[in-house]
Amino acid sequence: MTLEQAPPAMIRARGLRKSFGNFEAVRGIDVEVRPGESFGFLGPNGAGKSSTMRMIAAVSPPSGGELSILGMDPATDGTVIRGRLGVCPQEDSLDTELNVRENLIVYGRYFGIPKAEVTARADELLEFVSLTEKAKAKVEDLSGGMKRRLTIARSLVNRPDLLLLDEPTTGLDPQARHVLWDQLFRLKRQGVTLVLTTHYMDEAEQLCDRLVVMDGGRIVAEGSPLDLIRTHSTREVAELRFGVGEHDDLADKVEDLAERVEVLPDRLLLYTHDGEEALAKVHERGLEPAAVLVRRSTLEDVFLRLTGRSLVD
């Protein structure tokens, strides 16, 4: 009997850093992604997500720390690693000189896939991302959502073991986002390891088994969406709306009713285990909010708690 070994990590980073001149984009992060997992990097703009993704894609050399992709060192085995990755970059890099189908075939050839096979795969992938009717269309004539789908199809042409998606749905309308999520979910079920960055919390909750929240080049939290909510927020949130300008003063009066009270210009947020109970107590104290909402905590609450509400850029 041979000893059963845990499958090697798809990505393993220890103290990974990236700097551009004096600017440190990534300041020492530890990440481990296992086969078949969907892993997310969340963070505001400038958190270091894209820099991390580019290092993982073996196109940007780390400035420090250790990084192993598919068990290999990107500094020496970049070609082999990239051959097994699918990359959907933040900005489309489709070739506008080629039509939709040619984009897939040409790209597949870069991976050394024989012409006949890549042609068959191109047709399959167009079917998968519902672009069969656009096969002969020019890339320029596609909508933003179609271009994104084509980019995803292109990233799958080499049947990657690890799919990297950098903000896959940024700029898409809700319909297009849901179509994409559906396709990504199907890939996940086929066992493809997904790694994505996003600043949409609903996307992270939908797609990620596990995620890290990055801020200022560091990891500030790690876990499953549920774990993160449990650890960094309360089960429920009661939102109370009073008259404009009253929120600051009223906050003191309800402070003891929740684990944490957050004052926003237009409402008070009471983070509590039981929203309805907190609300009843608010009424008992003779306070009459103009509007109330009791809801479950979301990843967005966690995200704002960890990375703050102020704009970063």
Next chain:
Amino acid sequence: MSTATSPSAGPSRAELVLRQAEYWITVYRRTWKGSAISSFITPLLYVAAMGLLLGGFIDEGGAQLEGAPTYLAFIAPGLLAAHVMQTAAGETMWPVMGAIKWNKTYYGMIATPLGIADIVTAHLLFVLFRVATTSAVFMVVLAFFGVYASWTGALAAFLVQLLLGLAFAGVIYGYSAGLRSEAGFALVYRLGVVPLFLFSGAFFPISNLSAPLEWLARITPLWHGVDLTRMLTLGNVDGSAAAVHVVYLGVMAAAGWWWSVRRLERRLVV
């Protein structure tokens, strides 16, 4: 390069370059008709206007044309070499900037097994193909005007065009790879392509220039290309001068390739 013994040894550089053939064939299929006009008809107009019509006056005046029997025979190699320079420049300016800045296709390509050197090499090989086809067609047409002293000379002149094309393509690719704005291309034309075209001995012997200008002309790459091509088509080869030309252009091509890889790497791999 040492032979890789790691179990993860990947495809060879040659294979990675070859994998881009599909791309370039597809692009060429789409653009060859347009490029045929600029790369074939335009030089033919020069042959007609300058070689035949202007040449008629010049030949009547009994000009000294470095041993060329007619003005057409004198400028035919010059036009050929100048045209090669322009083809190489056209293929390594906007297409390179487009792939970096506008379409970002290079960013898609470097996410695959291809490396920077593979991308540059394949692009330069495509330029070589474009130079080969346009100069072959141009040379065949010129053959009808009886401008070649010998077939072997013409064949050697054709090979010189390939070397000249690579020399210009490598250097201009490197320039484009690091360029932030397309305004820099106007500079290439104003300070590079146009003055070289006019003053590198394509249209008149550079001995007609004043001494300092003649020496300036002698260090330009196009003059080396023109002079070498002309020696071969007129059949009066000066061995040592020819060797200097070949070494000059060969070094320029190799240095241009190296510089292009370095500049593109600095631009894309950050």
